[in-house]
Amino acid sequence: MGNEALSLLIMLGVGIPIYICASASTPVAAALVLKGLSPGAALVFLLAGPATNAATLTVVARYFGKQATMVYLASIALASLALGWLTNRLYGWLGLDITQWVNEVSDATDSMYMQGAALLLLALILTSPLRQKLDD
Template sequence: MVETAERKRSIEVEVLAVLLVALVILRDRISGVIGGERLQTWTTVFVSVLVQAVPFLVFGVLLSAVIAVFVPRSFWAKALPRHPALAVPAASVAGVVLPGCECGAVPIAGSLIRRGVTPAAALAFLLAAPAINPIVLTATAVAFPDDPEMVLARGLASLAVAMVMGWLWLRLGRTEWIKLPHRPDLDGASKGRAFWSACRHDVVHAGGFLVVGAAAAATINVIVPEAWLQTLAAQPVLSVLALAVLAVLLSICSEADAFVAASLSQFSLTSRLVFLVVGPMVDLKLISMQAGVFGRRFTARFAPATFVLAIVAATGAGLVLL
């Protein structure tokens, strides 16, 4: 059973890799062959998002796998302050040192709890690591070369959400809401095999959602009438809520979401900042993973609270810094 799943996942990775490479190499021919101005525009936007995002995605997946496999699970229990209230900001800032994508952060957070780290600190790391790590912030700088303040705003807003949610858990959370994770493909395997298994897992998940996100961004730019987008973008409250909901629905990997956000140029920087802060913390794939790993009762409380707080923090950072 395990070998069959492993073989299937390997095939999925190979198909995805071939598709991405083919799109990059043949992007000019594809644009020329496809007839129709709108279809060519869709192809151009779709391929452009992938071309810019794939290097960051690959590097992020490799780094996340290294952290998941080679960093001892007992490291955090020894490195973090013993006082829970102090461990929360320490674990949040640690996302800069030991980053990971959303898919990798969920099992890592569970492993931290299993090794004795207070749940509040582990959950703060869960939210911060995919949002404030150097790969994501560098990708944001590349995607917004004319707006360097977007990097600072994203980092500060995401860090604030992670810490506040950790402290809220200390105050209101209950241990019985959490179920600890189990990754049979990593547990008990050799480090080399576990490393490649983690890479394949994250590439399939993150790469697949990147393709969906790029396609959705291209579709929005082509299908939705420009007048509608301008009307929506002109309404500050509606534009913020629209991109927050869009971030949840698209479920794009944090290493690539900045390029999708940059393509939504009709919207204000604040609205797009909300998209970037909400996405790595609350989206459909994360809600599903958290429900399976930590339990439905946990997710039913944690995800909505994070969603609201992320909108508030990102909007506030946008009004002040952008």
């Protein structure tokens, strides 16, 4: 997305209403960054989504009231937008490019060591049910 402020706001708008846990939001954010989303916008999604899910908002509203819930929601939104903006500034200042990192990692997966490790892992996975049957 070409407009940084718009991408931050869109990811805030996407992250707040959906119920997504932190472990599920991480691969989603990583895929979005690889598709061209700024790291700051991905951070906004990672911070706002899990912190503002329906269960959390319900508990905050029940124990602290609707006004405190609105302050909580506004605080999460403003903090995540500020940190997303700062992340984009940091990446720009340091000249970091995430897509370059991914290309370097994909080259490493072609090594014989990685292929051997993958085959060993596959063998362990396939023999696990057999070992369980022998133990029973």
